[in-house]
Amino acid sequence: MVSEKMYDKLAELVVKKGVNVQKDQPVVINANIHDAAFVKKVVKCAYEAGARYVSVEWKDDDLARMAYQYQTEEVLSEVPQWKYDKTKYQHDGGACYISITSDKPGAMADVDSEKIKIANMAYYTKMKDLMNYLMNNESQWSVIGLPTVEWAKTVFPDLEEEEAFEKLADAIFAVTRVTEDNDPIAEWEAHDKEMAMHADKMNEFCFKTLHFTSELGTDLYVDLVKDHIWVGGGCTTPAGVFFDPNMPTEEVFCMPLKTGVNGIVYSSKPLDYNGKVIEDFWLRFENGKVVDYDAKKEKESLDKLLSFDEGSSHLGEVALVPYDSPVNQSGILFFNTLYDENAACHLALGRAYPENLKGGVEMSKEEYAKHGANDSMQHVDFMIGTRETSVDGIREDGEVIPVFRNGNFVF
Numbered sequence: 058m059v060s061e062k063m064y065d066k067l068a069e070l071v072v073k074k075g076v077n078v079q080k081d082q083p084v085v086i087n088a089n090i091h092d093a094a095f096v097k098k099v100v101k102c103a104y105e106a107g108a109r110y111v112s113v114e115w116k117d118d119d120l121a122r123m124a125y126q127y128q129t130e131e132v133l134s135e136v137p138q139w140k141y142d143k144t145k146y147q148h149d150g151g152a153c154y155i156s157i158t159s160d161k162p163g164a165m166a167d168v169d170s171e172k173i174k175i176a177n178m179a180y181y182t183k184m185k186d187l188m189n190y191l192m193n194n195e196s197q198w199s200v201i202g203l204p205t206v207e208w209a210k211t212v213f214p215d216l217e218e219e220e221a222f223e224k225l226a227d228a229i230f231a232v233t234r235v236t237e238d239n240d241p242i243a244e245w246e247a248h249d250k251e252m253a254m255h256a257d258k259m260n261e262f263c264f265k266t267l268h269f270t271s272e273l274g275t276d277l278y279v280d281l282v283k284d285h286i287w288v289g290g291g292c293t294t295p296a297g298v299f300f301d302p303n304m305p306t307e308e309v310f311c312m313p314l315k316t317g318v319n320g321i322v323y324s325s326k327p328l329d330y331n332g333k334v335i336e337d338f339w340l341r342f343e344n345g346k347v348v349d350y351d352a353k354k355e356k357e358s359l360d361k362l363l364s365f366d367e368g369s370s371h372l373g374e375v376a377l378v379p380y381d382s383p384v385n386q387s388g389i390l391f392f393n394t395l396y397d398e399n400a401a402c403h404l405a406l407g408r409a410y411p412e413n414l415k416g417g418v419e420m421s422k423e424e425y426a427k428h429g430a431n432d433s434m435q436h437v438d439f440m441i442g443t444r445e446t447s448v449d450g451i452r453e454d455g456e457v458i459p460v461f462r463n464g465n466f467v468f
């Protein structure tokens with residue numbers, strides 16, 4: 058059972074280790090209204106850590122659903138200037154961002170996906186030049202999850218509400234490394250070190266291509282950009298502040314060459330994209346682009362993702378996650394990318410992370426594209442790792458080195 062004390066520890070963890078709030082730094086929290094009690098704990102911790110001000114951006118699934126239902130496409134495509142100005146003001150003040158996710162999976166299942174796409178497109182287009190702030194890690198950001206009854210009932214549909222909630226809550230706290238009597242910050246420091254070691258090893262190999270195969274039929278070659286950097290276990294801002302963007306995190310990730318992905322890949326877990334759960338899908342790539350695909354459920358939502366913009370049908374991330382990761386060991390399908398992506402090797406459609414390319418953060422847009430980095434207004438992870446996933450690394454001279462066997466790192 059999750060005690061009040063554990064919620065306190067989680068709040069402290071995300072403030073001190075997640076975003077690592079600095080003295081006099083503004084803090085912005087994105088959260089659902091049903092998490093207000095926990096949010097207040099986080100706000101208090103942030104002030105105690107020296108936050109200049111803490112601003113909470115509240116959201117609610119029911120209100121969002123009503124907006125899609127009742128607003129015209131014209132209204133949905135209008136993003137007021139004040140929204141831009143507000144975010145810009147936060148960035149100019151050097152704010153760090155905490156997101157607390159607890160959405161009910163598939164919350165937008167009954168909403169017209171065209172309307173979701175229109176609203177998203179308008180939002181990302183308006184905010185485009187502000188997106189670098191977090192994509193480039195110019196300031197700290199961190200995402201954690203919080204259990205809710207609605208979410209738990211999706212994960213454990215056969216259990217009674219209370220039992221389902223406790224099971225989900227136990228799992229979330231366990232994989233976030235918060236227990237009744239541990240020191241979560243110390244555990245995270247040790248974990249970050251181990252992740253960084255895996256990333257260092259991958260960097261030493263300097264692979265040209267990764268070859269993925271699995272029992273689902275995946276047979277995919279992913280070229281990496283030249284001068285790529287594998288990253289794992291936390292990030293550092295230009296000002297030198299270390300932070301953990303995702304809690305949990307079990308991945309080391311890198312940048313695929315935009316035009317260098319070939320073969321077929323099968324999803325190994327459902328994907329909640331904009332509140333729609335896409336299931337059992339596959340993608341066929343040619344020279345980096347998805348040329349054919351299908352899904353057993355919510356194919357229309359996959360259509361919207363792939364046609365969102367030019368970059369959303371190319372890859373921006375390749376990530377290695379051991380099958381034995383604690384998230385996967387929990388045996389739970391969370392229907393939430395923060396958790397599910399840390400249970401399995403994954404790829405992301407859309408924008409690449411500049412930190413995965415040497416000098417990437419400082420590069421001009423043109424130079425960055427020339428290196429083969431993908432750009433898009435989307436970045437959507439989907440899971441491909443399985444019990445029998447194998448990954449071979451292929452070096453420039455053709456030498457093949459086993460990286461993954463039976464779903465886990467060889468080294």
Ligand code: ZN
Nearest residue numbers: 308310376438
């Ligand atoms: Zn990832």
Ligand code: ZN
Nearest residue numbers: 374405437438
């Ligand atoms: Zn990602």
